[in-house]
Amino acid sequence: MNKKLEAIRSKMKEYGIDAYIIPITDPHLGEYIPEHWRIIKWLTGFTGSAANVVISEDFAGLWTDSRYFIQAGKQLQDSGFELMKLKIPHTPEYIEWIINNLEKGSLVATDGRIMPSGIIEMMKKAFVRIGINLDTGHDLVSDIWEDRPAMPVAEAFEHPLRYAGKSRTEKIEAVRKQMLIMGADYHLLTSLDDIAWLFNIRGGDVKFSPLFTSFSLIKPGEILLFAKHEQVPEYLKQKLEKDGIILLPYENIYIELQRLKEGKSIIITPGTTSASLFSSIPANVDIIEEISIPTRLKAVKNDVEIENIRQVLIKDGLALSKFFFWLENSVGKVRITELSAADKLLEFRMEQKDCTGPSFATIAGYNEHGALPHYCATPETDVELKPEGIFLLDSGGQYYGGTTDITRTICLGQATKQQKIDFTLALKGTISLAMVKFPLGTKGYQIEMIARKALWDHGMNYGHGTGHGVGYFLNVHEGPQTIGTGASGDMKTIIEPGMLISDEPAIYREGEYGFRTENLILCAGDEETEFGKFLKFETVSLCYIDTSLIAKELMTQEEIKWLNDYHHLVYIILSQMLPEDIKLWLKGKTEAI
Amino acid sequence: MNKKLEAIRSKMKEYGIDAYIIPITDPHLGEYIPEHWRIIKWLTGFTGSAANVVISEDFAGLWTDSRYFIQAGKQLQDSGFELMKLKIPHTPEYIEWIINNLEKGSLVATDGRIMPSGIIEMMKKAFVRIGINLDTGHDLVSDIWEDRPAMPVAEAFEHPLRYAGKSRTEKIEAVRKQMLIMGADYHLLTSLDDIAWLFNIRGGDVKFSPLFTSFSLIKPGEILLFAKHEQVPEYLKQKLEKDGIILLPYENIYIELQRLKEGKSIIITPGTTSASLFSSIPANVDIIEEISIPTRLKAVKNDVEIENIRQVLIKDGLALSKFFFWLENSVGKVRITELSAADKLLEFRMEQKDCTGPSFATIAGYNEHGALPHYCATPETDVELKPEGIFLLDSGGQYYGGTTDITRTICLGQATKQQKIDFTLALKGTISLAMVKFPLGTKGYQIEMIARKALWDHGMNYGHGTGHGVGYFLNVHEGPQTIGTGASGDMKTIIEPGMLISDEPAIYREGEYGFRTENLILCAGDEETEFGKFLKFETVSLCYIDTSLIAKELMTQEEIKWLNDYHHLVYIILSQMLPEDIKLWLKGKTEAI
Secondary structure: OOOOHHHHHHHHHHHHEEEEEEEOOOOOOOEEEEEEEHHHHHOOOOOOOOOEEEEEEEOOOEEEOOOHHHHHHOOOOOOOOEEOOOOOOOOHHHHHHHHHOOOOOEEEEEEEHHEHHHHHHHHHHHHHHOOOOOEOOOOOOOOOOOOOOOOOOEEEEEEEEHHHHHHHHHHHHHHHHHHHHHOOEEEOOOOOHHHHHHEEEEOOOOOOOOOOOOEEEEEEEEEEEOOOHHHHHHHHHHHHHHHEEEEEOHHHHHHHHHHOOOOOOOEEEEHHHHHHHHOOOOOOEEEEEOOOOHHHHHHHOHHHHHHHHHHHHHHHHHHHEEEEEEHHHHHHOEEEEEEHHHHHHHHHHHOOEEEEOOOOOOOEEEHHHHHEEEEEEEOOOEEEEEEEOEEEEEEEEEEOOEEOOOEEEEEEEOHHHHHHHHHHHHHHHHHHHHHHHEEEOEHHHHHHHHHHHHHHHOOOOOOOOOEEOOOOOOOOOOOOOOOOOOOOOOOEEEEEOOOEEEEOEEEEEEEOEEOOOOOEEEEEEEEOOOOOEEEEEEEEEOOOOOOOOOOOHHHHHHHHHHHHHHHHHHHHHHHOOOOOOHHHHHHHHOOOO | OOHHHHHHHHHHHHOOOEEEEOOEEEEEEEOOOOOHHHHHHHHHOOOOOEEEEEEOOOOOEEEEEEHHHHHHHHHHHOOEEEEEOOOOOOOOOOHHHHHHOOOOEEEEEHHHHOOHHHHHHHHHHHHHHOOOOOEEOOOOOOOOOOOOOOOOOOOOOEEOOHHHHOOOHHHHHHHHHHHHOOOEEEEEOOOOOHHHHHEEOOOOOOOOOOOOOOOOEEEEEEEEEEOOHHOOOOOHHHHHHHHHHHEEHHHHHHHHOOOOOOOEEEEHHHHHHHHHHHHHOOOOOOOOOOOOHHHHHHOOOOOHHHHHHHOOOOOHHHHHHHHHHHHHHHHHEOOOHHHHHHHHHHHHHHHHHEEEOOOOOOEEEEEEHHHHOOOOOOOOOOEOOOEEOEEEEEEEEOOOEEEOOOEEEOOOOOHHHHHHHHHHHHHHHHHHHHOOOEOOOHHHHHHHHHHHHHHHOOOOOOOOEEEOOOOOOOOOOOOOEOOOOOOOOOOOEEEEOOOEEEOOOEEOOOOOOEEOOOEEEEEEEEEEEEOOEEEEEEEEEOOOOOOOHHHHHOOHHHHHHHHHHHHHHHHHHHHEEEEOOHHHHHHHHOOOO
């Protein structure tokens, strides 16, 4: 018996609610949310990052996608919640359930502060046809959740110019210029990474990303920042004030939106704007639905950022080299598990200057665990690494000068023939994407195929995208650019010089092992011909790739050359800063094949 | 002085119209339109296939895309019309002109019968903001156009089961099944190719495509066909009646739409439904905007169609072989021009059984004319072919058993090194797409890159899509499938077994020459693995590729093998039906490289 569920049901009865919807977000609708807003985890025990819950009198279901079917199946046991398997990830299939199971005249409720306005509009349209009512003003959780974690209180801090590369006034000016082009009077910012970038502020409100809980509203001649005043230290308040930024209480965003002048226009991003914010905008204000301007601007790294990213990736490469050296020399001698390996890697990262922590929950998957693309070891699943088998390690760090994300898969014993084939075909994808040259104007989904082709040729494939945008001392996943066709991808975004993207083709053999080689690639200009401007990628991650897993006969001469050149670069750059024993070891690891 | 333009302006004055818009379509909004509706050609002299005209008191402009800049520049001379160059093809940029040049309170008018409903909606939204009025009830042309060609009167005819593969009742049943799944009560059909396919009827109302002017409305238990009764012969009337199809006068479509019952739903295709038809649908009928069901169904060829297509492509290959044999032996000896070559090819095609004519205006481009992707020789541009230089020939035929489309580029003398490089890089694209293997669920834009990669690697590219769907004894361009990202492409359509698509990478050197090798490829199933079902293409066009233009060192072993296998097949199949001299010649042309 889930007492929390029963408590919500009794609240529902009180208000005459027939179905209550709980999404897995917070008022900023981002990927990374503070504990205070992890309602679904508290209510159901499910710890994944994608889910929606619907509760009715005699039903309680949690919808999630195939990444989480096994995990949710276990975590929902005895929770009173039924696992509802999504046919298509990131879609509100629960709306269909509501339509099919509720009677005419029923009342559906949710908390509009944490529901995207687009979903609410979709529901309104669907419900009105069949006579179901929708009320978005219901927070049934706050009164029930007794030991609820407090709202974030971490102190915000300045992200100095030597890291940011551009001052907040420069950035605000650039945003205003775009607003002018788009004919917009106002711009509402809800994404915490947008605000952190624009104001050169970072915080500590969520795990893994240095985000600071806030909203912002850009108005003609005025720029408002909505945040808890106690989170902003005095020195930062003064700096913001000096730059003409008006700090207002966090909750005032709703009132300020209500005050917008009629006949004016506002840019909002439907996917990250809650129904409550949306409905606060007066009806006669013209809505321009677009990806936010800061999202587009910050995707293109400036020269200072690019230089810092290069430095950070050297640090990350040093930490990884030390880790893999340690692992190779320790496995089978001391007890190492998936979790302890992840801890050890973090230790090596934290030894590097300016590293503030991991950029996401490390995926350390031994053998069959490596076949789960989003595996996250827990004390219950943790296994010991032995001097045999395959170990996949996907990790990243937060540094003041950038965010990293890298995957290497290594063989701890002797690789089988099939393992070598699998590893090599996926690696050919990583290399092919790194080598691709393409005309300016090309979108991410137009070049993704090159990363999959070697696998497709052999009747193989992987079920996730090939590349995601990467933030700068911010979120490890940041759009709008993407190499793929996923729901998160924006089909209008072209790949531009200065964009930082992951390159991570993979192959997963269920119950056996997974292979993924992931590097960060930076888009740069190539030649200009009579056919136009061409672009290319530069691989900026620095870490050896396990050549004991390579079936050389499957690689082309160009691919072999790329790998040997890359390994030469890795050795040249990292070896200068490594102790003699690791340097010698790395020389072997990066030998030409 | 353009008297027609002045006559329209005086009509505009009469009705108080400040700007009049003329689109280049007919009431069916298709690519192929009868002479009766070629208003822009009559008014401006422009003969291209894409344009919009706007006339105001002191301005007259014709908007078209880069394919037509040179042609329109010439044809509009002294027409009173200014060439307005589209920045993005197939977009209504003239709306921007109207907004920028008309004052508040102005009246814009057009003929809603030939304007897509989507464009009208877009204009309404844009105009209401700035106080411009829109009236879609104005046909200012009919009264002025004195020698206007009559509405089409060609007799319709049955497309028999031995060609169609499925009876009209089977097809109607399949459409109704899809309507049920989509929850639709009605389905409006406006595209002539949809109607021709569904009813197994063909006609002769437009050049190049055997289309029959008609609308259709599918209702619960009733199916209506709107057409000129005199175009339908008695035997066909009886057959239609026997199959439960009710023939109504062409113009009755408007009345029948007005009679639709409230609360019901109707599927319409916004891109091919005129504003007049759209506005005839009662407001309380629920509109389902989707690509029409016949468009989706007919894109997947049935087994009888596939078998017929194979036979037709043999016939087409025989005609092409005879033509190229003749050309090679005659050029420099008798006078051959671009136009006479096209005529000669048509002669050879018409000798083949069941060929009814060309499927589009042949593109016969010698040297620099080949660099114009949509070049169409006219007596003014026509040039003589000599035993030197490059000749690009893009042509197709209509047969009862299928529609063909093929491009070959041949060298009439000695190819230069650069020509060989250019030809080979584009040919690598044609071959790479033909060889690609991809998982079920893949969309056309996801595999297009493979056709461009060899060119991109060398800083080269082409400015059109890579592949279009091909009809069956219908339009040579038929969606919804496409290999590319063009405006005509539907981003939701996956490539399915049975789809027939063109494969036509190219390279154009302005002022010099163009290379394009185009084959039709048929999608078919490949293996099914633990990673899912995979698909492949089969190249079904049969004609030798000029190996004297190939730089073999640029090709991979797989590409060379593909080419040699293809040439072997071309020879084996065609040689049986060719006279001895051509057979011997073809043996040389198809020799392994």
